[in-house]
Amino acid sequence: MKRRLIAIAADGALILYFVFALFPVAWMIILSLKPANELFSTYFSFAPTLDSYRTVLGAGHDEGVPFLRFFVNSLVVSLGAVGLSLAIGLPAAYAAARWRFRGSENLMFTLLSFRFAPELTVIIPLFVLYQKLGLFDTYVGMIWVLQLVTLPLIVWIMRSYFSDLSPEVEQAALLDGYTRKQAFFKVALPLVRPGIAAVSLLAFIFAWNNFVFPLILTSSEAQTVTVGALSFLGGDRPKYNLTAAAALVSVVPPLLLALTIQRYLVRGLSFGAVKS
Structure with missing residues (x-):
């Protein structure tokens, strides 16, 4: 029983570290999908859009950055x-x-x-x-x-x-x-x-x-x-x-x-x- 609890605790710690390590990547994805007018007003509740990718790839509004x-x-x-x-x-x-x-x-x-x-x-x-x-x-x-x-x-x-x-x-x-x-x-x-x-x-x-x-x-x-x-x-x-x-x-x-x-x-x- 003790070994099982230790194994569960180790797995839980590993999962927490995995989430912690990947959170910056997830946050980058969230930021890239946010509309400009909701960039600073919301965290996870927003209407996703690909406008940022269109702009970066030159298909959207020209930001003057090639x-x-x-x-x-x-x-x-x-x-x-x-x-x-x-x-x-x-x-x-x-x-x-x-x-x-x-x-x-x-x-x-x-x-x-x-x-x-x-x-x-x-x-x-x-x-x-x-x-x-x-x-x-x-x-x-x-x-x-x-x-x-x-x-x-x-x-x-x-x-x-x-x-x-x-x-x-x-x-x-x-x-x-x-x-x-x-x-x-x-x-x-x-x-x-x-x-x-x-x-x-x-x-x-x-x-x-x-x-x-x-x-x-x-x-x-x-x-x-x-x-x-x-x-x-x-x-x-x-x-x-x-x-x-x-x-x-x-x-x-x-x-x-x-x-x-x-x-x-x-x-x-x-x-x-x-x-x-």
Whole structure:
């Protein structure tokens, strides 16, 4: 009986925590469905409307905020950053897993430290450089700076996946006449495909959610959804319903990507482990 009461109490606590954790999401949905004239006068009793989503997507009243352009900007810079990071990071991770030398672990730790370093420590020098080089408020500038977010993550995680592969598989390919480059592309990469899917999703989410770099290094042309969603809060009366709708719309791409590669994601997250 005592064990049953403990189990019921544990389940109840878990449910309460689940409700507490999801309440902000539910509140965002409620805000996005509220009419503008009932935004501050009601809590849960109101007539739901999709006007906020129509406005955010450009089909309703013009609020002067080109959110769809910000949405496209986020897709371009996030996909570009992940693609470039994969092109550079996969060979780097493979080399780090297969060839060890004196100081290699220190080099990897230094690379990883770029991911954990506060973005504010480099934002002022980057701002000055971007102004001088003409990269401010450009796609190229945003893709390049997001390498600081995505590349260390890809190299560090994928190194563990390549380390889990038996070198004998590649040695057999070399004996069959493959070059090292062919063994990498035709043998190693297909075997770690689940890991590539998992790390690509993580890198995309980190790039998509980045706020500091777009805030400082863009103004309008390359601005992303993380900064653009806050544009609805300007003016005499903040439009929280539009901000909530914009935030929920911006969740769609990472969610769709996760559902698309779900089969690889489950295998990828359990295939390897980060090694020290």
